[in-house]
Amino acid sequence: MHAYTRFSLVSIFSASLFIAPAVAKPFNIYSAEPTNPVIGVKASEIDLTALTEREVNLIKKYNNVIDDHLNYNFSITRTVRILVNHYPQHVNQILVAAYQHYPTRIPLINRAVIQVEPALTSDVLTTTHLVAPQAFDETIAQAIDVEPSYIDDIVTTATQLAPEKLDTIVRVAIVSEPRMSETVVKSAAESAPNGFLDAVVSSIKEIPQVTKSAFVAVRDFFSFNESDERQIPEAEQWQRFIVEAKAQGITRAELEWFKEQGYLTEEQIAQVYSERKTRQPTN
Incomplete structure (x- = not known):
């Protein structure tokens, strides 16, 4: 060195x-x-x-x-x-x-x-x-x-240089090394906490097979990086996340952690996951 x-x-x-x-x-x-x-x-x-x-x-x-x-x-x-x-x-x-x-x-x-x-x-x-x-x-x-072992530094540096290209950076990184998608999400979240969730949504739309690991990475980021000063994604970003999570097979039960930690409300989850019941005809 x-x-x-x-x-x-x-x-x-x-x-x-x-x-x-x-x-x-x-x-x-x-x-x-x-x-x-x-x-x-x-x-x-x-x-x-x-x-x-x-x-x-x-x-x-x-x-x-x-x-x-x-x-x-x-x-x-x-x-x-x-x-x-x-x-x-x-x-x-x-x-x-x-x-x-x-x-x-x-x-x-x-x-x-x-x-x-x-x-x-x-x-x-x-x-x-x-x-x-x-x-x-x-x-x-x-x-x-x-150098896939440098993926953390690569995503962090790229995000600092071009924050407006966060979606592209996350997508390119996940496509290049899908096995390290959790590291990609974590690095993006730490570098751009107010925009990474939309980048994750864009990525799993294009690469559905990484949905599970990306979902776990999002949960881990909020679990192990607690900070009063950290920016929290807006409600609209969470809503897009819920919609795409459901579309890619994430169950309602798997979202319970986010509700318990105060990131999601029951109403937000129910809006996406609720099943309409068939109304019985009234006499």
């Missing part, structure tokens, strides 16, 4: 991108704009308009190094692995330089970095989100596929 922390690197790089010098200009080394039909990234869409002079110089340096490696018939993924292995503290700049060379291969480049140094996963997600957001969803899936 390297002496630095991945979170400090993320903070430094994020800060540098949001401090825009008055003379900052886009930095693109190629005029060509190859496009990947899946992620739709072009070289000109890599957003480098707010880099500091130091960041630009480092990226130029690694562009030159990558050129040298490619001239010796090294692949871009092999080149990235070598550079990250030797200069992990510059992972963000190495990634940007690699993206500029091969904007259509961003997910493969990201995968190469995670494979050589899983502790840099948060940096990979941060760099992709900031300079090539079109590849963000695919990068989440790649990161989980390479």
Whole structure:
């Protein structure tokens, strides 16, 4: 394990991108704009308009190094692995330089970095989100596929970077590693307590087979993470949760815990689970 922390690197790089010098200009080394039909990234869409002079110089340096490696018939993924292995503290700049060379291969480049140094996963997600957001969803899936044991950090980091994409993050994570759906739900709940329930509902609609584990994860989150300050989902969110739980086979009895703990009312449950009795004709 390297002496630095991945979170400090993320903070430094994020800060540098949001401090825009008055003379900052886009930095693109190629005029060509190859496009990947899946992620739709072009070289000109890599957003480098707010880099500091130091960041630009480092990226130029690694562009030159990558050129040298490619001239010796090294692949871009092999080149990235070598550079990250030797200069992990510059992972963000190495990634940007690699993206500029091969904007259509961003997910493969990201995968190469995670494979050589899983502790840099948060940096990979941060760099992709900031300079090539079109590849963000695919990068989440790649990161989980390479290092499923990091799924907690991946979901947490992705949610912090793009809270508006919580539904997509949860769905992508569960599809990528359905056996760890409980961990996904827990991480999403801790990162976005006021929105995770709708993300769970959206996920089990698309992936019904994870309903049971997702349901247990929701219950466990509220059971083991008691806090007076924690935000509680609104009644409308709970209602959507009940409707989808019933649709996917969760019984009324299984919802009793939520009622006992004060999260649901009898009226909310009865509204969804009550069976209409056939009225007897009156004489």
